[in-house]
Amino acid sequence: MTAAQPVSPASPVSPPGGLAGAPAGKPAGFGHLLLSEWTKIRSVRSTVWALILFVVVTIGFTVLVTALITSNWNSGGGGQGGHERIIADPAAFLMGAGVGLGQLTICVLGALLITTEYSTGVIRASLLAVPRRTPMLVAKAIVFAGLILVLAEIVCFGSFFAGSAILHSRVPVSLGDPGVARAVFGTGLYLTVLGLLALAVGTLIRHTAGAIATVIGVVLVLPILSGLLPRSWGAHINAYLPQQAGSLISHARQQPADLLSPWQGFGVLCLWTALLLAAGIYLLKRRDA
Amino acid sequence: MIEARDLTKLYSGKAAVDHLSFTVRPGRVTGFLGPNGAGKSTTMRLILGLDWPNTGVATINGQRYEELANPLRTVGALLEAKSVHGGRSAANHLLFLAQSQGLPSSRVNEVLDLVGLREVADKRAGTFSLGMSQRLGIAAAMLGDPQVLLLDEPVNGLDPEGVLWIRNLLKYLAGQGRTVLVSSHLMNEMAVTADHLIVIGRGKLIADSATQDVIARSSEQSVRVRTPDAPRLTGLIEAEGGKVSLVAESPMAETGSGAAASGLPASGFLASEITGGPRTLTVTGMPAPRIGELAASASVVLHELSPQLASLEEAFMELTSGSLEFGEHSAPAPAADAAAAAADQGHR
Numbered sequence: 001m002t003a004a005q006p007v008s009p010a011s012p013v014s015p016p017g018g019l020a021g022a023p024a025g026k027p028a029g030f031g032h033l034l035l036s037e038w039t040k041i042r043s044v045r046s047t048v049w050a051l052i053l054f055v056v057v058t059i060g061f062t063v064l065v066t067a068l069i070t071s072n073w074n075s076g077g078g079g080q081g082g083h084e085r086i087i088a089d090p091a092a093f094l095m096g097a098g099v100g101l102g103q104l105t106i107c108v109l110g111a112l113l114i115t116t117e118y119s120t121g122v123i124r125a126s127l128l129a130v131p132r133r134t135p136m137l138v139a140k141a142i143v144f145a146g147l148i149l150v151l152a153e154i155v156c157f158g159s160f161f162a163g164s165a166i167l168h169s170r171v172p173v174s175l176g177d178p179g180v181a182r183a184v185f186g187t188g189l190y191l192t193v194l195g196l197l198a199l200a201v202g203t204l205i206r207h208t209a210g211a212i213a214t215v216i217g218v219v220l221v222l223p224i225l226s227g228l229l230p231r232s233w234g235a236h237i238n239a240y241l242p243q244q245a246g247s248l249i250s251h252a253r254q255q256p257a258d259l260l261s262p263w264q265g266f267g268v269l270c271l272w273t274a275l276l277l278a279a280g281i282y283l284l285k286r287r288d289a
Numbered sequence: 290m291i292e293a294r295d296l297t298k299l300y301s302g303k304a305a306v307d308h309l310s311f312t313v314r315p316g317r318v319t320g321f322l323g324p325n326g327a328g329k330s331t332t333m334r335l336i337l338g339l340d341w342p343n344t345g346v347a348t349i350n351g352q353r354y355e356e357l358a359n360p361l362r363t364v365g366a367l368l369e370a371k372s373v374h375g376g377r378s379a380a381n382h383l384l385f386l387a388q389s390q391g392l393p394s395s396r397v398n399e400v401l402d403l404v405g406l407r408e409v410a411d412k413r414a415g416t417f418s419l420g421m422s423q424r425l426g427i428a429a430a431m432l433g434d435p436q437v438l439l440l441d442e443p444v445n446g447l448d449p450e451g452v453l454w455i456r457n458l459l460k461y462l463a464g465q466g467r468t469v470l471v472s473s474h475l476m477n478e479m480a481v482t483a484d485h486l487i488v489i490g491r492g493k494l495i496a497d498s499a500t501q502d503v504i505a506r507s508s509e510q511s512v513r514v515r516t517p518d519a520p521r522l523t524g525l526i527e528a529e530g531g532k533v534s535l536v537a538e539s540p541m542a543e544t545g546s547g548a549a550a551s552g553l554p555a556s557g558f559l560a561s562e563i564t565g566g567p568r569t570l571t572v573t574g575m576p577a578p579r580i581g582e583l584a585a586s587a588s589v590v591l592h593e594l595s596p597q598l599a600s601l602e603e604a605f606m607e608l609t610s611g612s613l614e615f616g617e618h619s620a621p622a623p624a625a626d627a628a629a630a631a632a633d634q635g636h637r
Contacts, residue, residue, distance in 0.1 A: 028391030035388045036386070039384050043381035044374060120371070120375060121370055124372040125382075128339070
C-alpha cells in the first residue's frame with residue numbers, strides 16, 4: 001500500500017478560520033440528499049467501471065450473437081426451433097441476446113451500492129447524516145434508478161439498432177413494427193427495476209457475497225428450479241417469478257403460452273421490487289447500524 | 290448539552306450499557322473514561338441513533354438525534370470504527386456529507402485546511418495512514434460547525450504531535466462554548482485534556498465529577514515513610530488504626546519509581562514480619578503530620594516522610610477494579626493492571 005505523503009499537522013494550537021462557522025443556510029431538502037447520493041455513486045471508481053462494463057457487454061454480445069446466428073443461418077447453427085422463435089419475434093430475440101448477460105452487471109451493481117456501505121463503514125457516516133434512514137435509501141434508489149434508466153435505454157436502443165441492422169438480411173424488423181418500440185423501451189425499464197430489486201436485496205442481506213448470490217439466484221436459478229416442478233404448477237410459479245415475469249416486456253408479441261401480458265409481467269416485477277424495498281426499509285430502520 | 294437517561298443496551302441478553310444516566314455540559318471537555326469493553330462506544334452509538342436502546346433515551350440539546358433536522362450542523366461525531374470508503378477521495382467523502390446537509394461545497398476545503406489534509410484531498414482515503422484517517426474523521430465531524438462533538442478514542446494511533454493537536458483542538462472548541470465528549474481508555478491523556486470525567490465500567494456509571502475530584506475522592510492517600518526502626522514505628526501506627534505495608538527493597542524502590550512510587554505493597558511481606566534495619570513503608574489511613582508526631586513522641590528516626598498523590602491512573606484502576614470485563618470483583622486483576630500500564634507506557 002502506498003501511503004500518501006504524510007501531512008504536517010496544522011499549527012498545533014489555534015485552528016484557522018475553518019471554524020469561523022458554517023453558513024447557516026436553509027435546512028437541507030430532499031434535493032440535497034439526491035445530490036449527495038449522486039456524489040457517492042460517481043466518486044467510486046468501481047461503480048463507473050461496472051457501468052461501462054454493462055454498456056460494452058450488452059451491446060457487444062447483442063452484436064456478437066446476432067452476427068453468429070445470421071452468418072450461420074443456412075447451416076442450421078441456431079437450430080430450426082431457434083429460427084422459428086426469431087422469425088416469430090425478432091425484437092424479443094434482439095432484447096435477449098445481450099441483456100441476458102448485461103443484466104447481471106446491473107444486479108451486482110445494485111447490490112454493491114448498499115453492501116459496500118456496510119463493508120466499508122460508510123453506512124455509519126450516511127446514517128449520522130440522515131438519521132431517519134428511509135430518506136437516504138429512497139434517495140439512493142431514485143438516483144440509481146435514474147442513472148440506470150438512462151444508460152439502459154441507450155444500451156437497449158443501441159442493441160436494437162445494431163442487432164436489427166445485422167439481422168436485416170434474414171429477418172427484417174423495425175421500431176415501427178407492432179410492439180417493437182414498447183419491447184425495446186420496456187427492456188430498459190425492466191433493467192432499471194431489476195437494479196432496484198438488487199438494491200433491495202442488498203439492503204436486506206447487507207453482506208456483498210450473500211446479496212449478489214441471492215440476486216443471481218433469483219434471476220438465473222429460480223427459473224430453472226421452477227422448470228423442474230410438475231407441468232402446470234411449474235408454469236404458473238415460473239410466470240410469476242420476478243425475472244421471468246419482468247422480461248415479458250421485452251417481447252413484442254405475446255406468445256399463446258404466456259400467462260401474463262408484457263405489462264402485467266412488468267407489473268409483477270414491480271410488485272416484487274416494491275415488497276422487497278419495503279422490507280429493506282423496515283429492517284434498515286429497525287436494525288442497529 | 291448531551292443527556293443520557295437510563296440508557297440500557299443488551300447484546301444477546303448481556304448488558305453492554307446498564308441503566309446509564311449522565312449529562313454532558315457545554316463549555317468544557319468531558320472525558321468519557323472506562324476500560325476496554327466498558328460500553329463507551331456503545332453509549333456513543335446510542336446517543337447518535339446508530340443503535341437503538343432497550344431502555345432509556347439520549348437527547349442532544351433536548352432532541353433525540355433522529356429528530357435533528359440537519360444533524361451534522363448540530364452534532365459532529367468521530368467514531369472509533371472506520372466510516373470511509375477506501376476508494377473514495379477525502380474531498381468526495383466530505384462533499385457527499387456536506388451536500389446531505391445543504392452545506393456549500395466550499396466548506397469541504399475549509400475543514401480540509403483545518404485538519405491539514407488539503408494537499409491529499411484528491412487522494413483515495415484507502416491510502417491514508419491511521420493518523421490521516423483520524424484527521425479525515427475530525428474534518429467530517431467539523432463539517433457542519435457543530436455545537437456538540439462526540440469523539441470516540443480520537444488519539445488512538447496518533448503520534449505525539451497528533452495527540453497534542455487533538456488535545457488543543459478539543460480545549461479550543463470547548464473554550465468556544467461547545468459541548469465536547471471525548472472517550473478514552475488512556476487515563477493520563479484524560480487527566481491533561483478533560484475538565485470533567487464520566488467514568489463507566491461494565492456499562493454502569495462509576496463516577497461523574499470534575500477531573501481533580503475524581504483523583505482526590507477515589508484514591509486512598511498514602512504516605513511513604515523510611516525509617517531504620519520499622520518495627521517500632523509500625524507498632525505505633527497500627528495502634529492508632531493506620532495500615533502499614535512494606536515496600537520491597539529493590540533498585541526500583543531506591544530510585545523511587547515503579548511499584549514503590551505507586552504505593553503498591555510488595556507481595557509476600559506482612560507488617561508483622563517487618564524486622565530491623567532501614568525499611569521503606571507505605572502507610573495508609575493516617576495523614577503524614579500524625580505519623581511525624583508519633584515518630585517524634587517515641588523518638589523514632591525518620592529518613593523520609595512524604596505524602597503520595599495518586600495519579601489519575603491509580604484512581605481509575607481503583608474505581609474500575611470491580612468492573613473490568615473479565616476481572617474479578619474482589620481483587621483488581623493483575624493482568625488488567627499490567628495491560629493498562631502497558632497501554633499507558635505505549636502512550637508515553
